[in-house]
Each structure stands twice: as C-alpha cells, then as structure tokens.
Amino acid sequence: MRIFKKAILILAIFFILRIIPGCCDCDESTIPFNFNSIDIINLDNSGEWAVTTNSDTMKPGAVAFEVALFDSLGYFYAAGPSLNSIGFGQAKAMRCDCSMPFSANQSLKSIRITSLYALTPEIDAGSEVSGYFVGRPTNNSSTGALYTSLESICGQTIGKTYYDSGVESFGLFLTVPVENDCARFAVSIKLSDNTILTDTTRLIFIQNK
Amino acid sequence: MAGIRCHLFGLLMLLQSFFAFWSNAQSSEMVEKFRFSITAGGRYINRDSMPDAGNLDFMNYLYGQNFGADYGLLSLNFRMAPTEKIEFSATAVLLSDLIPNQLNIDVRYKPAPNDNPVTWGMIGSFYIYPQYLENYNSFHLFRDTGFIADLDPNFRQISVYDIGIALGPTLNFSKGRFHGEINFSLGISGFVPFDERISQKKKDANLRREYHYETHYSPALFFRPEAEAGIRLMSFGKTSGGIIIKAGGMWSERSINYKRTTYTWTTEDAITNEIKIEKQWYHKFEIEGGFYLAF
Numbered sequence: 001m002r003i004f005k006k007a008i009l010i011l012a013i014f015f016i017l018r019i020i021p022g023c024c025d026c027d028e029s030t031i032p033f034n035f036n037s038i039d040i041i042n043l044d045n046s047g048e049w050a051v052t053t054n055s056d057t058m059k060p061g062a063v064a065f066e067v068a069l070f071d072s073l074g075y076f077y078a079a080g081p082s083l084n085s086i087g088f089g090q091a092k093a094m095r096c097d098c099s100m101p102f103s104a105n106q107s108l109k110s111i112r113i114t115s116l117y118a119l120t121p122e123i124d125a126g127s128e129v130s131g132y133f134v135g136r137p138t139n140n141s142s143t144g145a146l147y148t149s150l151e152s153i154c155g156q157t158i159g160k161t162y163y164d165s166g167v168e169s170f171g172l173f174l175t176v177p178v179e180n181d182c183a184r185f186a187v188s189i190k191l192s193d194n195t196i197l198t199d200t201t202r203l204i205f206i207q208n209k
Numbered sequence: 210m211a212g213i214r215c216h217l218f219g220l221l222m223l224l225q226s227f228f229a230f231w232s233n234a235q236s237s238e239m240v241e242k243f244r245f246s247i248t249a250g251g252r253y254i255n256r257d258s259m260p261d262a263g264n265l266d267f268m269n270y271l272y273g274q275n276f277g278a279d280y281g282l283l284s285l286n287f288r289m290a291p292t293e294k295i296e297f298s299a300t301a302v303l304l305s306d307l308i309p310n311q312l313n314i315d316v317r318y319k320p321a322p323n324d325n326p327v328t329w330g331m332i333g334s335f336y337i338y339p340q341y342l343e344n345y346n347s348f349h350l351f352r353d354t355g356f357i358a359d360l361d362p363n364f365r366q367i368s369v370y371d372i373g374i375a376l377g378p379t380l381n382f383s384k385g386r387f388h389g390e391i392n393f394s395l396g397i398s399g400f401v402p403f404d405e406r407i408s409q410k411k412k413d414a415n416l417r418r419e420y421h422y423e424t425h426y427s428p429a430l431f432f433r434p435e436a437e438a439g440i441r442l443m444s445f446g447k448t449s450g451g452i453i454i455k456a457g458g459m460w461s462e463r464s465i466n467y468k469r470t471t472y473t474w475t476t477e478d479a480i481t482n483e484i485k486i487e488k489q490w491y492h493k494f495e496i497e498g499g500f501y502l503a504f
Contacts, residue, residue: 046413048357061414134415134474145360145408146419147475173415175474 026098038197063174102166106191108154250497251278257489272341311338332379373398389438399428424467431461459493
C-alpha cells in the first residue's frame with residue numbers, strides 16, 4: 001500500500017512539473033510586412049457558404065470573388081505545432097510555441113470596383129460598381145452569417161495584428177443579379193500610404209439556368 | 210476510507226441531533242412540523258395550436274407529445290411549520306435530465322388554527338419551471354422557399370422558463386389516517402425572455418438575411434387549482450410516514466410577444482417590427498404520487 005502511495009506521489013509531482021512552466025515568455029513584438037501584391041480568385045457562393053473555385057461560371061445572383069493582399073516576398077505563415085507524438089501527447093507547456101504575429105505597414109483606405117462589362121441595362125460597362133458589392137472577411141474575424149460593407153472591411157485593417165499569416169483576405173459579393181452573359185471586374189485597393197493595388201478578375205460566364 | 214466513514218458518522222449524528230431538537234421543540238400537538246416527500250409523475254401541457262400566419266408564434270412550438278405525459282417528473286418537497294399559523298414549503302422538481310431546475314416555494318397562512326378536521330387559510334406561491342421550445346425554425350423552413358431557410362444545421366431546442374406568482378385560499382382536512390389539501394390560486398406568470406437568431410441564404414445567390422427575435426416578458430393571468438391527499442401508513446413516536454397523491458392544473462390565455470429585427474445583406478440594413486401575437490389557451494396538468502415522512 002505504501003508503495004502504491006509513493007508511486008502516485010511521484011506521478012503527481014511529475015505531472016505538476018509538466019504544468020508549472022505553462023507560461024512562456026514570448027516575444028510579443030510583431031513582424032512588419034507590406035501589402036504590395038494582390039490576388040483575386042473566384043468564389044462559388046451558390047451553396048450555404050462560399051468556397052474557392054477554379055470554375056469561371058457563376059450564377060447571375062452569386063457572383064463573388066476572394067481578394068488577398070500580401071507581401072510579394074511571399075505568404076507568411078507561422079509554424080504550427082508539429083504532430084510528432086503518438087498516443088498520450090506531449091505537454092506543450094514544457095516548451096514555448098510562440099505565435100509569430102505580423103503587422104502590416106499599411107491599412108486599407110478604400111476599395112473601388114469597376115465593371116468591365118454591362119451588368120444590367122442600367123449599369124453600363126466601365127461603371128463604378130463598388131456600391132453594389134458587400135464584403136466578408138475570410139478569416140476568423142468574420143462573425144455571424146451576414147456580410148459587411150466595404151468601408152467596414154477597410155476599417156478593420158487599421159492596427160490589425162495577423163496571427164495566422166501575413167495575408168489580408170476578404171470576399172466580395174455582388175448584390176445585383178447580372179443580366180449579361182459575362183462579367184469581369186477591376187478591383188483597385190487604395191492603401192493608407194496612398195499606393196494603389198489593382199487587379200482584374202477572370203472573365204466570368206453567367207449561367208442563367 | 211476511515212475518513213469517509215468518520216464524516217458519514219458525523220453527518221448522521223448531526224441529523225440525529227437536529228431531529229431530536231426539532232422533536233423537543235414541538236410542544237403543542239400538530240399534524241406535522243416537518244415533512245419530506247418524494248413523488249413521481251407526469252406533466253401534460255396543452256396549448257391551442259394556432260396557425261403561424263405571417264409571424265412566428267413561439268407558443269406553437271412548445272414541446273408536446275401526442276400520447277402520454279410530455280414530461281416525467283421527480284419532485285422533492287420539504288415542508289416546515291415553524292408556528293401553527295405559518296407553513297413554508299419548497300419543492301425541487303427534476304425532469305428527465307435529472308437537473309433540479311424547477312422550483313416551487315409556497316407559504317401557507319392559517320389565521321385560526323384549531324383541532325377541527327377542516328381548517329382554511331391562504332397560500333402564496335412563487336414558481337419557476339422550464340419547458341422545451343423546439344423546431345421553431347420549421348416556420349421559416351416552410352415559409353421561406355427559395356432560401357436555405359436556416360443555416361444552423363443543429364436541431365433547434367431551447368429551454369424556456371415560465372415564472373409566476375399566485376395567491377389563493379387553501380383548505381386542509383385531517384381525519385384519522387387521512388389528510389389532504391385543496392388550493393385555488395389566481396396568479397400572474399410569463400415566460401422569461403429569450404433571444405433567437407435565424408440566418409438564411411438565398412439558393413444560388415449571394416443574398417443573406419437574418420431574423421433576430423427578442424421576446425418580451427408577456428405576463429398573463431392564470432387559474433391554478435391543486436389537490437393533495439395522503440394516507441398515514443405508519444407512525445412511531447412523533448414520526449409518521451405514508452403515501453400521497455397530488456394533482457394540479459393551470460389555465461391561462463397567453464402569448465409570447467417579441468421584437469423582430471430583419472437584417473438583409475449587412476447589419477446596417479435592418480428593419481425592426483414589434484410583433485404582438487394573438488393570445489391562445491394554455492393548459493398544464495400534473496399528477497404525481499409517492500411517499501412522505503413527517504417528523
């Protein structure tokens with residue numbers, strides 16, 4: 001009985017020692033980066049939630065894109081904890097897995113979207129159609145099921161710390177059904193240092209049925 | 210193990226001392242000073258199922274079964290009479306989840322206690338009890354065709370609490386082994402307000418909208434008769450035990466009014482409506498049986 005108690009005591013001390021150094025002294029300073037590249041990919045928003053797609057065909061009322069701004073040096077991703085144990089996992093408290101927070105040198109000032117094709121008889125080619133779009137952050141800062149205004153998309157980038165990666169990405173969703181057979185947009189994003197990043201979407205074919 | 214035994218022994222000694230003190234404290238003859246009862250039974254809830262019409266009526270989605278009791282009950286009741294005129298009663302009720310989330314507190318006042326078989330008094334009650342509200346998203350599933358009517362794939366079920374107070378006359382009788390009680394109460398009750406969200410998306414389109422329901426406390430008058438009867442099966446000293454059966458009902462015409470905010474596309478685009486729902490009859494009936502021990 002005494003041996004059993006001693007064994008329990010030793011195990012308890014062992015586990016306590018694994019828990020005590022649970023707080024790491026992480027470097028909280030952020031790594032600066034620049035938004036100097038823009039990437040636009042198509043979204044399939046015909047279902048419940050938008051997913052990226054390689055298809056250039058969209059429903060008239062479900063025209064949507066995902067815009068990503070990042071540093072041309074490449075996408076930044078913090079290294080995740082490696083899965084190097086099987087069964088009873090290691091106590092992470094025994095070593096420091098500090099995240100790598102990033103901070104952009106610029107924030108988004110405005111988003112301007114121009115339609116390269118007529119959308120409806122009232123909206124001609126070359127029109128600015130920013131007011132017909134709503135946005136939705138694609139990272140964890142998106143809450144609820146609703147969209148947000150493009151102004152809110154820009155506003156949430158001020159002083160933002162990027163914990164997962166040095167990428168600002170958000171969805172753009174057209175609020176009016178396209179009556180033309182095809183659609184294409186130019187997206188210009190003005191940054192806080194007055195630089196403008198511009199890209200065009202791929203040519204979208206509207207599937208009416 | 211020795212420590213646990215020691216604690217249990219201590220607890221038993223404490224209880225024994227308490228009951229000994231309580232028995233000595235009963236200088237005058239009374240039917241009972243302290244009573245513990247445990248009863249089991251069922252609760253039936255019925256409400257007029259009104260058509261939803263243009264607005265969601267949460268009353269239509271209160272949980273109910275076609276056959277048998279809607280809820281199984283296990284009640285633990287404690288009664289204490291510090292004087293001959295006043296009696297306190299607390300009841301904790303466990304539903305199928307075995308969580309005591311229903312509470313009834315009663316105070317009985319008998320202005321002229323006597324040795325007659327029948328005495329009268331007044332009873333004041335406070336109660337709160339839960340019931341399930343479920344599947345209310347089906348209102349949108351049926352109505353909002355062309356939409357993915359609820360983006361939340363989980364089964365919709367929440368507990369809503371009905372809270373109320375009541376006051377009325379009580380009639381007690383005691384003859385030989387038999388004793389009983391009849392109460393008639395009038396009171397006011399209402400469902401504790403709750404919030405619910407229904408998020409939707411149009412099929413094959415970007416359009417999203419969200420309904421946000423914020424219910425109001427909508428108090429309603431109710432009538433609540435109750436009856437209890439018991440038979441003493443054994444007695445030794447000042448302790449007695451037996452079986453009891455009790456039944457009670459509640460009739461009320463009530464509604465759940467709410468504020469509905471409809472967001473389309475974004476939270477900036479909101480339309481708010483105050484919805485007043487037509488009142489409908491709500492009936493509750495409970496029947497329970499079990500054992501009691503009186504000191």
